Amino acid sequence: MFLATNDTTEPNIFDFGNTIFEDGLLTSLIVITVLALIFYLCYTFINRFMQKRELVNAKSIANITRGILIMIWVLIVFSRFVMFAPIAKGILASSSIIALIVGIAAQDTLGNLFSGIMVIISKPFVVGDLIKINQDQLIGYVEQITLRHTIIRTYENNRIIIPNNAINQAVVENANFVTSVKSNYFEVVVTFDSDIDVAVQLMKEVCLQHPKFIDNRSHAEIQANISPVNISCTRFADTGMVLRAEVFSEDSISGFHILSDLRFALKKEFDAHGVQFAYNHTFTNPKEK
The missing domain is CATH 3.30.70.100 (Alpha-Beta Plaits)
Known part of the structure; x- marks a missing residue:
């Protein structure tokens, strides 16, 4: 006489999650949480950096950065789901190609952007300094420093807008640098x-x-x-x-x-x-x- 045995083990939440997420429920939750924390720290750092340097349009730049980080995080979250993984990965791949094309097309703009970041970090001059550019070709006071350009106010009270890429390559004499006289x-x-x-x-x-x-x-x-x-x-x-x-x-x-x-x-x-x-x-x- 044979006794029939039935497997009465009920599926738990991890088994259910493993069928939804590509790498399993626990691994996916850890990845999503860590990425959320990293993106939050990046946004906080960028926001404080902008406010501390008192940059023009700092709030708008911080909001755009937050929107981009949230969009990337949402796409990564969807890529963890089995159902949405192909679509999310396709969007991420397409975004990489688009970003590459945009980067090549806007290399001058990106050059000014990174040059502006270097000017802000290295501080060869700050707002209010009297500077001379390329051996007295331009003399004036620094009025504004943005991520794209720097505004110089001349003795004639004219405003000269110089791309940061040109500022970064120029010879700048700062009358307020190091010495106080x-x-x-x-x-x-x-x-x-x-x-x-x-x-x-x-x-x-x-x-x-x-x-x-x-x-x-x-x-x-x-x-x-x-x-x-x-x-x-x-x-x-x-x-x-x-x-x-x-x-x-x-x-x-x-x-x-x-x-x-x-x-x-x-x-x-x-x-x-x-x-x-x-x-x-x-x-x-x-x-x-």
């Missing part, structure tokens, strides 16, 4: 018959008495009792001697105003002490009738 040359030409010692002393006094004078001497120079204002004769001109003093200022604008004040003050001192500025004279000989 700027050197300015204060030059005058005095006649050969003027008292040079008096002229030099007056130039030193005028510079030292200016309220915005900056003593840029090192500690060793102060200990050696070197004068805070160095006067040198750069050359002999046709009309007299060219005297130069190096004056320091906080920036180029304040340096311009300091030099203007020094010229006014030195003119008064030269007049009071009989020192003459050299200039070209024109002699006329009237014709006899």
